[in-house]
Amino acid sequence: MxxxxxxxxxxxxxxxxxxxxxxxxxxxxxxxxxxxxxxxxxxxxxxxxxxxxxxxxxxxxxxxxxxxxxxGSRRVLLYNKPEGEVCTRSDPEGRRTVFHSLPRLKGERWICIGRLDINTAGLLLFTTDGELANRLMHPSFSVEREYAVRVMGEVTPEMTKQMFEGVELDDGPARFTDIVDSGGEGINHWFHVVLMEGRNREVRRLWESQGVTVSRLKRVRYGNVFIPSEVKAGQWCELEQKEVDSLAKSVDLPSRKVKKLSADRHQQQRAKRKNAAVSRTRKR
Missing domain, CATH: 3.10.290.10 (RNA-binding S4 domain)
Known part of the structure; x- marks a missing residue:
C-alpha cells in the first residue's frame, strides 16, 4: 500500500x-x-x-x-490496593508499586485507570485498552468514584451541605455529588462520598476545608465496578466479558472480546508471587 x-x-x-x-x-x-x-x-x-x-x-x-x-482485544483487571504502594511503574525511592502485584503480559502492558495516593487503599482498575482508560479518566464522561472515608472531628450538617454545594480549592471548585453518613462515633466515624473527577487528593482536601482530618480512605467503586469482598488487599481479579462490556458501554465504546489469563498461567503467576514473598521474608 x-x-x-x-x-x-x-x-x-x-x-x-x-x-x-x-x-x-x-x-x-x-x-x-x-x-x-x-x-x-x-x-x-x-x-x-x-x-x-x-x-x-x-x-x-x-x-x-x-x-x-x-x-485489539480487551483486558480489565481489578486490584485492591493496600496502603503504602505507589501508582507508578517504578519508584526512585524504592517503594513498592501497584504494578509489582499484577500478572505479567506478553506484548501488552497494564494501563492504570486513575491513581490513588500512597496512603489511600482500595479499588484500582487496569486495562490493556488505552482508549478505554482515557475515556474512564476523562472529566467529560463524568465517571463516578465512590470512597469510604473515616474522619476525625465533629461533622455538622452545615459542613456536609457546603461540601455538597461546592468548595473553592487551590486548583478550582470541587464538590461531592453524594455524601452518606455510614455511622460510627468519635474517631471512628465513617462516610461514603462520590466524586465525578479524580484530582490529586481531592477527597482529603474537601474534608480538610471543613477543618476535619481524614484518617482512613478507601475507594470502593469506580463507575459501575464495585470492589468484591473476596478480593483482599494486595489481590487482583480479572473482570468477565459482561462486566467489561458494561464498563465500556458507560463511556460509549463498543464491545470487544475479553482476553483473560489461562488457568495454568494464572496458577504459575500466583506461585511466582508466593515464592517472591517468601524470599523477601527470609531476607528480612
Missing amino acids: STSRVDDNTAGEKLQKVLARAGVGSRREMERWIDEGRVQVNGDRAKLGCRVTPRDQIQVDGKQLKTEEVE
Whole structure:
C-alpha cells in the first residue's frame, strides 16, 4: 500500500487511538511517542494526526504490531490496593508499586485507570485498552468514584451541605455529588462520598476545608465496578466479558472480546508471587 496514507486525514482511524487500543500505552503517551519519532507507518516516520487502516504496517521502536494487536482485544483487571504502594511503574525511592502485584503480559502492558495516593487503599482498575482508560479518566464522561472515608472531628450538617454545594480549592471548585453518613462515633466515624473527577487528593482536601482530618480512605467503586469482598488487599481479579462490556458501554465504546489469563498461567503467576514473598521474608 502507498505510504501516502500516513498523511491522509480522511481515511482510517487516528494512529494514537489504534496504538492505545492495542495496549501499547495511553493515548496521551502515544501522542508523545509519535512526536518523538518512535512510531513508523509503512516504513515512514508517523506524524501526529495521521490515520491508519488494518492494512497499514505499524512499527513501534522498530517492532511491528501484529494484526490481532491492531484489531485489539480487551483486558480489565481489578486490584485492591493496600496502603503504602505507589501508582507508578517504578519508584526512585524504592517503594513498592501497584504494578509489582499484577500478572505479567506478553506484548501488552497494564494501563492504570486513575491513581490513588500512597496512603489511600482500595479499588484500582487496569486495562490493556488505552482508549478505554482515557475515556474512564476523562472529566467529560463524568465517571463516578465512590470512597469510604473515616474522619476525625465533629461533622455538622452545615459542613456536609457546603461540601455538597461546592468548595473553592487551590486548583478550582470541587464538590461531592453524594455524601452518606455510614455511622460510627468519635474517631471512628465513617462516610461514603462520590466524586465525578479524580484530582490529586481531592477527597482529603474537601474534608480538610471543613477543618476535619481524614484518617482512613478507601475507594470502593469506580463507575459501575464495585470492589468484591473476596478480593483482599494486595489481590487482583480479572473482570468477565459482561462486566467489561458494561464498563465500556458507560463511556460509549463498543464491545470487544475479553482476553483473560489461562488457568495454568494464572496458577504459575500466583506461585511466582508466593515464592517472591517468601524470599523477601527470609531476607528480612
